[in-house]
Amino acid sequence: MYRIALLALAVAGAAAKPAQVTVRLSEWNVQLSEQTVVDGSVTFAVTNAGSIPHAFEIEGHGIEKETPTIQPGDSATLTVTLKPGTYEVYCPVGNDSHKKLGMVAQLRVGHPAGAHSVGYTTAMGDARPAVRTIRVAGGGPVIQILPGPFPFPDSAAPILQAFGDEREGLESQVKNGPYSNNVAPISGTFTFDAWDLGATRDSVYGVAEFTAQDGARWKLVMDRVQTKDVPHHPRFGGVILGLYYHGVTAVHTPLVPTINSAVALWSVGHLYRNGALITDAAMVHVMLLSHTRRDGDFALECWDCSRNTVDELQLQILPGPGEPKFAAPGGFLFVNWEKSAAAREPR
Ligand SMILES: [Cu+2]
Known part of the structure; x- marks a missing residue:
């Protein structure tokens, strides 16, 4: 039993280890532990390290999911299934005012083998803020x-x-x-x-x-x-x-x-x-x-x-x-x- 369980874990880990991203929210930043993850199931472990309530939202490619509001010092998790592409992650609190103050970042999702050929350069160029x-x-x-x-x-x-x-x-x-x-x-x-x-x-x-x-x-x-x-x-x-x-x-x-x-x-x-x-x-x-x-x-x-x-x-x-x-x-x-x-x- 013991040996079989170990073997099964090892295989699962090699095949499709679900991506985990640690997120730190503060005034006025969204810090991600990873800028790029593989496609599939992604779990965000979000901590509010700031002094006022925040939340975490991921948006792009038809996905729009958010955590509940997280009080200062508290944490929340959010698991989503992501296709390859570039996503925006941000704090949705205050009609996007927290986002405008800088609580926004990008997350790239790619295939393990083809992570360099997904066309990120174009996506990043399009996201450049307008003058x-x-x-x-x-x-x-x-x-x-x-x-x-x-x-x-x-x-x-x-x-x-x-x-x-x-x-x-x-x-x-x-x-x-x-x-x-x-x-x-x-x-x-x-x-x-x-x-x-x-x-x-x-x-x-x-x-x-x-x-x-x-x-x-x-x-x-x-x-x-x-x-x-x-x-x-x-x-x-x-x-x-x-x-x-x-x-x-x-x-x-x-x-x-x-x-x-x-x-x-x-x-x-x-x-x-x-x-x-x-x-x-x-x-x-x-x-x-x-x-x-x-x-x-x-x-x-x-x-x-x-x-x-x-x-x-x-x-x-x-x-x-x-x-x-x-x-x-x-x-x-x-x-x-x-x-x-x-x-x-x-x-
Ligand atoms: Cu916020």
Whole structure:
């Protein structure tokens, strides 16, 4: 009995050893133990090594299978039967926002004997991300947002729990942060072009000029993206188009309503006040996003605004690392253009 069982195992192992791939999910990566496996039954052993919930999905050649949501520290397995070809594996959480932040990889499946003749080169070439450009012009009422309480603290509280070390800083913003109903009508202009060219080649050029509620004239020139970590934001290329995040998504701070964005970017800016240079290293965050504020008093009107028209242009400016606060309420600048528009440039 013993000898026969051993022999049977050995034969099965040589003939068709089911492929096993170990998958590690984190913010914002999908790491695979194997880039290439043989066709047939493939088992994915997936661990969420991140700090927020993720899941694992494989898609391609008529296959679309996913694990349930996996909590931080937990694991799941998924077994699928795969034909030769190239498959996309990614995190499906958050309407693909995790995927857009980098939680995507490719898995190649081939025959053991012919693994080099399946035509991967073409498949990889087709999967290369397209160069995408967006031009945005601010329009409509211009408002400056001043520090104040976040209007949806109860909605944000359970999501804040998942933010670990960063929670304390965020909780102080619940009481007195930049997403408030404390708003002053001002005037100004803002236009920019942004290029989404992949993780390390994104670019931006744009100029904003506005007169703040205290009469100070500010000018911001953006000429390069920010790619370093900033608080509550993951590291990724500076320009991202079509991201669904904030609010309930656990992507970035929940102290912003849940929104869709046509473009979100992080850049470094040259900032002038009344014609004098303040800094060459201002930290800038721009979003053209789902409308969050109601007409009239411009109060935040929704915790989940993701289905609203994408026409609100937000500009947030903070001092660079180690630099003094700006001469503005709360030490930051936050200006919205409430009826803005974007045009995708032809390639
Ligand atoms: Cu995820």
